[in-house]
Amino acid sequence: MQSSYPDAPEVAPRKLARKATGVDRVFELCASAIGATVLIITGGIGAFLAGQSVPTLQRYGWSFFTESAWQPEADSLGIGAVLVGTISVAAVAMVIAFPLALLTALFISEYAPAGMRSTLISLVDLMAAVPSIIYGMWGYFLVMPHAAAFALWLQQNFGWIPFFKVDSDPNAAVWDQSRYIGSAFCAGIAVAMMVLPMSCAVMRQVFSQTPPGEKEAALALGSTRWGMVRTVVIPFGRGGIIGGTMLGLGRALGETIAVLLIISPDFVIKPRLLEVGTNTVSALIAGRFGDASAAQLSALLTAGFVLFVITLIVNTLAAIIVNRSRSGAGTDA
């Protein structure tokens, strides 16, 4: 840079060292080493799963995704049925969990007395911390008989919908309860309990960030409480509603132990949610890992990898949507 005064001596800008020196350098290297270790561990798992799935996919090709049977002895392996089962269990769970999570989040953020609010938030967090095996036992021992009775009622009244069809006589003198238990519907109820608090927590958090000025403006214009919720809180929290639901969906897809406890394993692609017998990817892994040979283990790992990729996509989309909704929080007046 030329100085504007010709007589002034040349001044070189002071040099600022951006590189750490001495102890700071050691600290940076140590921290990087820990980061690299964790990167190797976590990334290694992903790479290992991906690597293990190559031979399986080469062996079976696209039929791995469409074949429904899991018969290693007959050399016919596929995750068609378990993928459909995974999605149907998760779909039932989300159909139950989404409205309840939304209503609970709205209740906590807008309707509950202010003094109860922090207690209710803690209760929802506690609900998220309850282990899945406990929801599994709740679903298996307490809910399943009632769910079977409800399934019978659904079949009697809405049996013409393919989802509610059951391969059993609905008007028999003594109904065959064993046809209605262990279904995707029963497992979905228990999984719904697991994903509900998670979705609810995300939704409530986004609702609580609604600019109070806008809420008060709606009320000052003569809006009722529901009018305020409908026109201010829900549009503001739309990203949180979608993102929280998708985070819950990601959890529902990977849930193992409650599903394993409740379902009767079956390898058939079917839309009949109320009928006994279904399977999910994670329950398949838990049920079949023990007697698996090396090739079958690789197939199970491939199934796990597919599940991981689906969960990853769902979670990433959810994170993007939630973050985008938060970026709109700056519109506060």
Added chain:
Amino acid sequence: MTTTQAPPPVKETFLPVIDTDAAPQHPRPGLGKPTSEESFTLIGTWVAALAMAWLVTQRLLPLGGWAWLVVAWFALGILFTIVTGFMSGRRIDVVDRVAGAVITAGALVVGAALVSTIGFVVFRGWEPLLHANFFLDDMSGVGPRDAFDRGGIGHAIVGSAIQLGIAIAITLPLGIGTAVFMTEVGGRFAGVVRTIVEAMTALPSIVAGLFIYTVLIVAVGFPRSGFAAAMALSVMMLPIIARAADVVLRVVPGGLREASLALGASRWSTVWHVVLPTARPGLATAVILGVARGVGETSPVLLTSGVATFMVTNPTEGVMNSLPLYIFKGARSPEPMDIERAFAAATVLLILVLALFVIARLVARQRTTAPRPSLLGRLRRPTHRQEIS
């Protein structure tokens, strides 16, 4: 006198006459405490709906059972809310009341589900809990029909504690170290690490278990043991703890770091004496919640630890039981006594998770209470307050 001719009619702007003091055409919805009339309408509506629901389901229609009673109560309650709403207000008020009723009912359903879960587990499992040996003994040599004063879940509690202890010893330094790397060092490489760690939180726990099973047990030939289970738990917990710690460290105010660095502290002493102490409550909460998640995870343990009915304290020796696994095996057993023991163990697990949760809350709450101010701070604070006022 000439009569002035009336001017030709000119179209004027219509100015509505607003009497600002008059009562509004429709009463405005109240937002404060409900008046006595409103609360009477609300309570009366739902009592009437309950009575009608009882009459309809238990006396008139063949819909016995409490489930139909509750459903009918809700449906009739909404109906009666609409009717009583139209008696005193407009459509908007009716919609408001119905929405309030539906939202409250949804929250009540969730609350009832939580209460029924906890209540059911405790109700089914309270009997073995009355015997002290249930917490201390193991199940070796105890048959499925033996009374509850024999055998217990001591081995499962010890197994869970050992497995979690190893998992914490692995994940705590690595997880918090990674978070420190991601927030304090930064750079492009840290971005890559953050992306991968966030991606790995999506790993289903069963796949983490299957990974350890394939690598450690099948490929390396390590026996099924507590150590393998601890590794599976670590693989599952590491991304969770690293991510949560990252979130906590990121909200430490940058001014604190800069103040420490400006005073000539090295990067390491800044992290050790400023950043980590500031974030301590948040970090503790993150770790405790990660542990609470780990203690209840059944699926990775199911694949890696094997089931022992006896006390095992050496994690590398062989099969080892843990609480979630004991519960799972008991719940699948056809013996009613085994199922009851499983419920009792589930109660213990529930209390354990609850205790961890309460501890996490208490630790997190410390953040709001300001640290004891230094002498300088105490001298300065009054002047500061005066400036504000």
